[in-house]
Amino acid sequence: MVSDGEGEAYGHYSNVLRLLREHHSWFNRCIPLIASENVPSPAVREAIASDFANRYAEGWPGERVYAGCVYIDQVELICIELARRVFRAEFADVRPVSGVVANLAVYAAFTEPNDIMLALAIPNGGHISHGKREHSGTAGLVRGLQVETFAFNREEMNIDVDSTIKKVEEMKRDGGKLPRLAMFGASLFLFPHPVRELADYMHANNMTICYDAAHVAGLIAGNEFQDPLREGADIMTMSTHKTLFGPQGGMILSFERHAEGIKKAVFPGNTSSHHLHNVAGKAIALAEMLAFGGEYARQVVRNARALAEALHNLGFDVLGEKHGFTRSHQVAVDISRYGDGGSIERALEKAGIICNRQLLPGDIKAGRNYRHPGGIRLGTAEVTRLGMREQDMVEVARFIRRVVVDGDEASRVAGDVAEFRKGFQRVHYAFDDGIGAYEYISLVGRRK
């Protein structure tokens, strides 16, 4: 006999399974343009559904704290080797469970509380993990760092080299502390950062240079953006799931001379279990990058440029026009003429176009905020993985225009978007495409 409690529990159980299925089926009908997302191959999905997910390793392969790691160690060594190869790095730590944890490990290894870190301000594209204490940013709140911001040029949509040096020189002249760590990289990231231009100056002033490649790691792997470790960065952190093909996770790449410090900061400093299924998923994703990364990254950037140009031709105010709008997977659009980023994000979602609102440089001064910012950010990593090319970006731009400018009925646009998506059902740039990109794989069997 099933008790009432059990009946209620079963209701929740089957409700969650139903919602998962509905999400998959919805994503099959949408255009996914979130710049920090991608879609994994069937092999990566298999890896993360494996029993590795339920195990503990802790420590380094061969020096584990737990038994049972016979196969886990072999996979992690493959992952480390592939990470070093793909990013041409002497040292790789593939254990951080996310990009934020990778950054935290760098803060722990290379700074002391109260040290100064130079990073981008959030409206200029900085990530909350680089943020100040008063914004609950990870650097300030968790490591107690003082954050000073890079000088930024809005016209160029990039770090201003001369004004940044001037700012540090003024700090020197005032006799205060100098930054200990410089954090390049961003969440709103259109053009390569001036690492080469600033590296000698920073090193001469005893700064360690980290490059946060969370967004652009796949483009770096495919040789399409910049090569931070050759341009003067000492360390590179990243997420493994934005322009890379992995499951959610993080990694740190660096030089042998920093290996011991980083390893300790990752474990035991910032992780205990490091999510071994994701290590297996990262290894497969890196193998896919090795095989297909060049071709993929090229198409991602071409698609971003094509989308930017198409939107510009339709009358949108696309940022970065001076330099051809973008050299990454991202497109930033100032939509303040049509409404605020928050309501436009929701209107697009109703029409099956998934993107996010974006705080743009100058928004705070104009009285806008992150809930109601002046922009939207679009990313082409996932649609490229679904096989879309430049001509498809023109279609995507038209759908966006119908919602934002023409005020077309959301349900009508959603229907046309779903029809359009029928042509893009598989994962490209992968060794296998035996199941649909968002096909729901049930392990509990058929249910009513």
Ligand SMILES: *Cc1c(COP(=O)(O)O)cnc(C)c1O
């Ligand atoms: C997304 C992002 C991160 C955080 O990555 P998670 O994997 O979500 O923790 C860190 N830095 C930058 C610049 C990012 O855009």
